Amino acid sequence: MKLIILAGGSGTRLFPLSRSCYPKQFLKIAGQKSLLQQTVERFARLVKAEDILIVTNKDYIFHVQADLAEIGAEAAHIITEPVARNTAPAIALAVAYCKDKMECEANECLFVSPADHVINPVEDFQKVVEAAEAICKNSDNIVTLGVNPTKPETGYGYIHAEAEMVGEGFKVESFKEKPDLATAEQYLAQGGYYWNAGMFAFSVQTMEKALKNLASDVYDISSLGYEHALDRFEDMPNISIDYAVAEKTKNIVVVPMGTVNWNDVGSFDAIDEVLQTENGNVISGDVITTDSKNNMILGSNRLVSTIGVDNLIVVDTPDVLLISGKGKSQDVKKVVEKLKAQKRKEISENVTMYRPWGSYTILAEGDGFKVKKITVNPGAKLSLQMHYHRSEHWTVISGTGKLTLDDKVVIFKENESTYIPIAVKHRLQNPGSIPLSIIEVQNGRYLGEDDIVRFDDVYGRSID
Amino acid sequence: MKLIILAGGSGTRLFPLSRSCYPKQFLKIAGQKSLLQQTVERFARLVKAEDILIVTNKDYIFHVQADLAEIGAEAAHIITEPVARNTAPAIALAVAYCKDKMECEANECLFVSPADHVINPVEDFQKVVEAAEAICKNSDNIVTLGVNPTKPETGYGYIHAEAEMVGEGFKVESFKEKPDLATAEQYLAQGGYYWNAGMFAFSVQTMEKALKNLASDVYDISSLGYEHALDRFEDMPNISIDYAVAEKTKNIVVVPMGTVNWNDVGSFDAIDEVLQTENGNVISGDVITTDSKNNMILGSNRLVSTIGVDNLIVVDTPDVLLISGKGKSQDVKKVVEKLKAQKRKEISENVTMYRPWGSYTILAEGDGFKVKKITVNPGAKLSLQMHYHRSEHWTVISGTGKLTLDDKVVIFKENESTYIPIAVKHRLQNPGSIPLSIIEVQNGRYLGEDDIVRFDDVYGRSID
Numbered sequence: 001m002k003l004i005i006l007a008g009g010s011g012t013r014l015f016p017l018s019r020s021c022y023p024k025q026f027l028k029i030a031g032q033k034s035l036l037q038q039t040v041e042r043f044a045r046l047v048k049a050e051d052i053l054i055v056t057n058k059d060y061i062f063h064v065q066a067d068l069a070e071i072g073a074e075a076a077h078i079i080t081e082p083v084a085r086n087t088a089p090a091i092a093l094a095v096a097y098c099k100d101k102m103e104c105e106a107n108e109c110l111f112v113s114p115a116d117h118v119i120n121p122v123e124d125f126q127k128v129v130e131a132a133e134a135i136c137k138n139s140d141n142i143v144t145l146g147v148n149p150t151k152p153e154t155g156y157g158y159i160h161a162e163a164e165m166v167g168e169g170f171k172v173e174s175f176k177e178k179p180d181l182a183t184a185e186q187y188l189a190q191g192g193y194y195w196n197a198g199m200f201a202f203s204v205q206t207m208e209k210a211l212k213n214l215a216s217d218v219y220d221i222s223s224l225g226y227e228h229a230l231d232r233f234e235d236m237p238n239i240s241i242d243y244a245v246a247e248k249t250k251n252i253v254v255v256p257m258g259t260v261n262w263n264d265v266g267s268f269d270a271i272d273e274v275l276q277t278e279n280g281n282v283i284s285g286d287v288i289t290t291d292s293k294n295n296m297i298l299g300s301n302r303l304v305s306t307i308g309v310d311n312l313i314v315v316d317t318p319d320v321l322l323i324s325g326k327g328k329s330q331d332v333k334k335v336v337e338k339l340k341a342q343k344r345k346e347i348s349e350n351v352t353m354y355r356p357w358g359s360y361t362i363l364a365e366g367d368g369f370k371v372k373k374i375t376v377n378p379g380a381k382l383s384l385q386m387h388y389h390r391s392e393h394w395t396v397i398s399g400t401g402k403l404t405l406d407d408k409v410v411i412f413k414e415n416e417s418t419y420i421p422i423a424v425k426h427r428l429q430n431p432g433s434i435p436l437s438i439i440e441v442q443n444g445r446y447l448g449e450d451d452i453v454r455f456d457d458v459y460g461r462s463i464d
Numbered sequence: 465m466k467l468i469i470l471a472g473g474s475g476t477r478l479f480p481l482s483r484s485c486y487p488k489q490f491l492k493i494a495g496q497k498s499l500l501q502q503t504v505e506r507f508a509r510l511v512k513a514e515d516i517l518i519v520t521n522k523d524y525i526f527h528v529q530a531d532l533a534e535i536g537a538e539a540a541h542i543i544t545e546p547v548a549r550n551t552a553p554a555i556a557l558a559v560a561y562c563k564d565k566m567e568c569e570a571n572e573c574l575f576v577s578p579a580d581h582v583i584n585p586v587e588d589f590q591k592v593v594e595a596a597e598a599i600c601k602n603s604d605n606i607v608t609l610g611v612n613p614t615k616p617e618t619g620y621g622y623i624h625a626e627a628e629m630v631g632e633g634f635k636v637e638s639f640k641e642k643p644d645l646a647t648a649e650q651y652l653a654q655g656g657y658y659w660n661a662g663m664f665a666f667s668v669q670t671m672e673k674a675l676k677n678l679a680s681d682v683y684d685i686s687s688l689g690y691e692h693a694l695d696r697f698e699d700m701p702n703i704s705i706d707y708a709v710a711e712k713t714k715n716i717v718v719v720p721m722g723t724v725n726w727n728d729v730g731s732f733d734a735i736d737e738v739l740q741t742e743n744g745n746v747i748s749g750d751v752i753t754t755d756s757k758n759n760m761i762l763g764s765n766r767l768v769s770t771i772g773v774d775n776l777i778v779v780d781t782p783d784v785l786l787i788s789g790k791g792k793s794q795d796v797k798k799v800v801e802k803l804k805a806q807k808r809k810e811i812s813e814n815v816t817m818y819r820p821w822g823s824y825t826i827l828a829e830g831d832g833f834k835v836k837k838i839t840v841n842p843g844a845k846l847s848l849q850m851h852y853h854r855s856e857h858w859t860v861i862s863g864t865g866k867l868t869l870d871d872k873v874v875i876f877k878e879n880e881s882t883y884i885p886i887a888v889k890h891r892l893q894n895p896g897s898i899p900l901s902i903i904e905v906q907n908g909r910y911l912g913e914d915d916i917v918r919f920d921d922v923y924g925r926s927i928d
Contacts, residue, residue: 308789344767346767368878443879
């Protein structure tokens with residue numbers, strides 16, 4: 001079996017934790033590992049790292065690489081969508097890659113999973129995946145997993161199962177749109193209805209046949225093979241695998257997840273469900289509560305103190321504080337809309353921005369100056385670059401830096417500083433084996449990030 | 465008339481806005497001016513700046529000087545208590561100063577006011593002060609102002625007036641401790657009871673006589689004259705003017721403040737009362753509310769966003785966030801107690817610390833480094849100093865600096881940087897006429913503020 005993880009989403013339903021530069025799948029909520037890392041490890045017993053294919057977006061590839069490296073799964077394959085499309089093109093491209101680059105046979109089972117859900121216990125989930133794999137091995141059905149509903153949820157689509165069984169699954173009667181409450185309650189009472197969790201299993205040939213018959217506009221491109229399909233990815237329609245295939249095919253089976261807990265972490269209220277403990281307050285970070293019950297408080301780099309407040313969701317970040325009543329957090333989208341209308345950078349940027357070579361944090365900015373803490377990973381280098389409107393003063397606070405300035409190369413160490421004049425070509429490298437951290441003080445009348453002339457790409461490869 | 469403003473308080477009832485390094489009287493709440501500045505200007509029509517005497521604490525003197533300079537009242541006199549005592553010693557010392565340094569005659573009227581209350585309308589208040597002045601001119605009574613109670617408040621002491629009038633005031637029958645609710649309601653229903661606002665008027669001779677007869681342990685020292693009284697200030701008892709004199713003397717009159725609004729700004733709920741507006745949300749700073757009513761949100765340097773929350777008090781500062789239910793904010797003291805027990809620096813320090821020469825803001829600190837933005841006022845200089853455990857890299861972001869390093873003196877300008885090695889004597893000055901701002905990057909294994917050897921005082925005066 002090969003595992004396809006869809007990790008290209010850019011949602012901001014968890015703003016201010018998630019930003020378009022740093023979406024949900026990379027957040028370390030519900031544990032010390034990101035949701036993507038948790039997803040990879042969820043399948044550890046079933047697939048080796050080299051049998052995993054992660055589909056993401058060019059803006060996120062170094063987040064994916066960093067997450068994989070942290071858990072020793074660098075061997076996983078990564079493909080980057082040149083533009084954002086929906087799940088059908090992503091899956092079709094992934095199938096083509098599996099055939100061309102991962103020597104998949106026609107009858108090989110592929111399992112598709114989102115990268116940003118919380119599922120437990122893992123052992124029980126793995127049994128469900130094995131049941132799904134068995135079905136797609138022994139039949140020409142597409143298999144989807146169905147979550148046994150625990151409440152009349154109106155926020156998910158439902159899958160209605162027939163009585164007829166295939167392996168441990170049931171033939172799908174139909175897919176249902178998000179219902180109103182009355183309908184959801186009826187589904188729950190009637191039984192045989194499951195939440196659609198966006199997980200699928202199928203053999204290469206089954207999906208190819210389904211795409212050919214049901215989504216020819218996708219198939220016409222994906223069947224050209226991976227390289228060509230990638231070149232023409234933009235021409236694919238923006239359509240989900242549900243609409244394109246699952247809801248149309250007769251050959252689809254749902255395997256109930258039974259007692260497995262599933263949460264799509266689609267709002268802070270959903271996170272609260274995942275993290276909920278006995279005492280009623282869910283707390284992370286530096287928090288002191290007084291006479292406060294049933295709050296979720298996700299702290300950041302400052303002390304948070306509450307007095308006599310109940311049922312609040314507090315999410316603190318260095319540049320944005322969110323305070324929401326419980327049950328109201330889906331309205332984060334209203335906040336995001338307001339900020340988009342105001343073209344505020346908080347929507348897309350974090351105070352700390354990640355780059356292929358490391359990261360930087362803006363410590364302060366004001367009239368004519370900006371101060372950053374820059375961290376360069378061991379062995380990494382920034383692009384050869386130049387600025388027209390700012391000069392930079394660098395002081396090393398840890399590690400050793402190698403600076404290329406015009407035609408000179410200097411090594412500078414902890415407690416040493418250097419100066420980059422305006423309009424001089426320069427490159428910063430970390431030649432050492434520990435992270436290089438410097439404090440950068442920028443001086444200039446214009447300090448926008450776009451005042452940069454790059455002489456090679458963000459990986460430091462020449463683009464001259 | 466001379467005005468004595470008591471500005472030595474160090475309360476933290478408004479934590480995290482107020483810290484022991486920066487108490488309430490210097491906060492710019494309820495307006496663009498600090499409570500101290502508002503207090504000075506409240507008396508502007510009645511006394512000239514040179515007829516004002518501000519009693520404060522050595523830790524706050526440069527806050528007082530800065531506040532006075534901002535409103536053009538530099539001519540006001542300032543005396544600094546060598547140690548914190550209560551109001552009786554402070555007033556006795558002030559009386560001695562008025563006699564010795566401000567040529568007060570025995571019959572000159574002195575008016576005593578706290579520095580941290582909100583009172584309006586000013587015009588009506590000034591009429592009340594004039595009525596009090598008239599009484600202390602024409603009689604040997606001590607005069608106190610009484611606030612007409614608007615609710616059965618249990619948080620204040622009360623003054624019970626007799627029917628007998630003196631000028632526009634009434635003889636005081638007795639002072640009452642903070643009452644329970646039933647008693648407070650009875651006071652309100654019965655009438656003739658006023659809140660004690662801590663404001664007094666008296667002639668020099670009246671107060672001296674009262675101290676001699678009623679508080680000889682205070683008088684014995686204050687009667688030595690200002691210089692000697694200052695030297696022996698520590699020997700004065702820690703006692704309030706209420707206990708020492710007002711509650712004991714027969715010669716005391718209360719002048720009702722009538723329609724004048726008075727607020728002691730003793731809690732965030734009290735601030736909410738002062739700032740209350742029509743729409744129900746009291747907001748300052750960068751705040752976006754959604755479906756939120758009747759909140760007070762005091763923002764800081766980040767976006768605050770609320771969704772579906774009511775009746776909250778939110779106070780955001782760079783290092784501490786407070787979220788309290790309305791009516792609960794007096795429990796800030798519980799938070800402060802917890803932090804004191806944990807010996808946390810947030811109680812006493814701000815991220816921005818004020819100094820006689822300007823201020824500094826800590827931008828970042830971590831293992832082996834600290835980054836500060838330092839601003840030096842025009843013409844000001846730091847003490848000649850040396851550090852045993854840290855070196856410092858300075859980059860000028862605005863203005864011009866003069867650096868004394870060992871026996872060398874260098875001028876460094878915007879976009880220039882310099883280096884201060886460990887254990888080398890140095891002094892930073894701003895020789896220019898605009899503020900000097902530098903970014904300081906400290907390197908070292910120990911970066912405590914106490915790693916400083918000063919060769920002169922905080923004003924830059926030699927202490928060799």
